[in-house]
Amino acid sequence: MQIGEVATRTGLSLRTIRHYEEVGLVTPSARSQGGFRLYTEHDVQRLMVIRRMKPLGFTLDQMRDLLAATDRLESGETVSGQEHARLLERLRGFEQAAEERVADLRVQLARAQDFAASLRERIARAADLRA
Amino acid sequence: MQIGEVATRTGLSLRTIRHYEEVGLVTPSARSQGGFRLYTEHDVQRLMVIRRMKPLGFTLDQMRDLLAATDRLESGETVSGQEHARLLERLRGFEQAAEERVADLRVQLARAQDFAASLRERIARAADLRA
């Protein structure tokens, strides 16, 4: 799959996808002879995960860490008990942060609705004043 | 009121408040002899409005335009019928955009919750595997 199709499927811009590669978030599984980036279904899934994470306000670096941890845990390779515990701890940290950010998003949403409502009111009043 | 108190009351950073002044969003009503910025209650209210607008993703320039329009409409000064209509049209545009962005925020929130849930699941499964 070329980058254009990936872009339409994920809703991300070409530049964004390339940027994610620049910072080591998602590297295309292959390149064509001419140097075109080639993505697999798995790559697209990874981009979708990132897209879901975006509203949580994590930095790209944090996302890289998180993806590295889940990749490691689900790689099927044997992981020492100590490393497993370390990875789990890390994920729990992210999970906590995610919950907090979700709560935060709710506040933002409420604020935005608040603002939209007050804007509607102002418009109605201003229109009234003329009627 | 000095900038520090304004910062704690609005939850904005000193730099952010100064930045809003740089771009012409909120200018302190006065300065002390020594050059300290002095804000009135009205200034603080304006900053709160901006804070409520932030999650809507408007640029600072757009916010300036919006505030200018509402200020003009609610200034008490006589405004020609034509200008009044123009201002109202402008506000309606912002209102539309705001509604769209609220809908958008809901999608983002859903996505974020989605992600948090899948993260919880991954953790549970990873912990299970070891148990």
Add this chain to the structure above:
DNA sequence: TTGCTCCTCACGTCACGTGAGGTGGC
């Protein structure tokens, strides 16, 4: 050969963050 898709620089932008070095005011 023509188009459309893709490539790599590399500078620009938006909304601030972060010092550096200096001064105001109770």
Add this chain to the structure above:
DNA sequence: TTGCTCCTCACGTCACGTGAGGTGGC
């Protein structure tokens, strides 16, 4: 005089946007 608050540059940062100039592949 001592602290704490504030001041103005001015460069840095994060996540991309936006050309410029060039090439791949059906």
